[in-house]
Amino acid sequence: MAEATMGSRAGISPRKFYMLMAWTCLAVAVLGFMPTYFMPLAQAKFDAPPIIHIHGLVMFSWVAFFVVQASLVSGGNVLAHRAWGVVGVAIITAMVFIVTAVEIMRIHQVSQAGVPADVTEGTKAFSWVTMGTLFLVVPAFIVAIANVKRPEIHKRLILLITVSMLAAPIARWFLTFLAPPPDPNAPALPPGVVPAPPVPVAIAPAMVGDIILLIAMTYDWRTRGRPHPVYLIGGAILLLQQLTVVQVGHSALWQAVATWIGKMAG
Numbered sequence: 001m002a003e004a005t006m007g008s009r010a011g012i013s014p015r016k017f018y019m020l021m022a023w024t025c026l027a028v029a030v031l032g033f034m035p036t037y038f039m040p041l042a043q044a045k046f047d048a049p050p051i052i053h054i055h056g057l058v059m060f061s062w063v064a065f066f067v068v069q070a071s072l073v074s075g076g077n078v079l080a081h082r083a084w085g086v087v088g089v090a091i092i093t094a095m096v097f098i099v100t101a102v103e104i105m106r107i108h109q110v111s112q113a114g115v116p117a118d119v120t121e122g123t124k125a126f127s128w129v130t131m132g133t134l135f136l137v138v139p140a141f142i143v144a145i146a147n148v149k150r151p152e153i154h155k156r157l158i159l160l161i162t163v164s165m166l167a168a169p170i171a172r173w174f175l176t177f178l179a180p181p182p183d184p185n186a187p188a189l190p191p192g193v194v195p196a197p198p199v200p201v202a203i204a205p206a207m208v209g210d211i212i213l214l215i216a217m218t219y220d221w222r223t224r225g226r227p228h229p230v231y232l233i234g235g236a237i238l239l240l241q242q243l244t245v246v247q248v249g250h251s252a253l254w255q256a257v258a259t260w261i262g263k264m265a266g
Contacts, residue, residue: 019067021215051098055099062091107265108265125199167205
């Protein structure tokens with residue numbers, strides 16, 4: 001009854017709303033990687049180590065899992081939703097390992113002889129964009145699992161987690177259509193070394209992804225009278241992380257941590 005009353009204020013029930021949010025996140029992820037991954041892959045023009053494909057599979061598995069879980073709840077299959085929750089634990093665990101492995105590979109590549117110091121530093125700095133997301137995702141997921149029987153907290157944390165991952169696919173459109181032309185005077189890099197983009201380019205895509213969170217907060221405002229604390233606190237942490245990526249990524253502390261991560265390759 002409470003959910004029906006809340007939904008009537010906004011014209012859509014909370015269960016339907018979060019299902020639409022899940023589908024929106026999936027659409028953003030698919031469309032975001034279309035120009036740099038899916039289309040080149042379909043044309044047999046995408047050349048990357050297997051670990052990159054595994055990374056993509058794990059990340060897309062999470063968004064697809066979010067859609068399935070939201071759809072189960074929307075259809076009233078709450079017990080099935082809880083039973084399948086263990087898959088989410090497996091995906092997040094795999095995500096931690098595969099994301100870390102990719103960053104180890106990238107940092108190790110730019111740490112070899114012949115790579116300019118600014119390229120090495122820039123790649124180490126950009127690694128914070130990815131690893132920093134994990135530092136938000138993992139604690140938020142643990143709290144979400146701890147509150148599985150408190151759906152008002154649980155579902156908002158899952159949406160927050162997913163939104164924090166959308167900067168990557170959105171950034172692909174920025175890099176595809178707004179990236180400056182290659183510098184013809186740039187020094188040649190060793191084979192297989194791909195420099196990371198400048199850290200500031202990660203900020204605008206992250207802000208675009210935050211629009212989904214703003215929509216969810218607006219829905220809360222219309223149905224609850226105010227945004228839920230999960231959005232206020234979690235959203236503030238996410239925003240702080242997004243706005244400080246340049247300072248943290250280029251800090252001496254993170255550069256030292258990134259160097260240590262790169263050495264894990266052996």
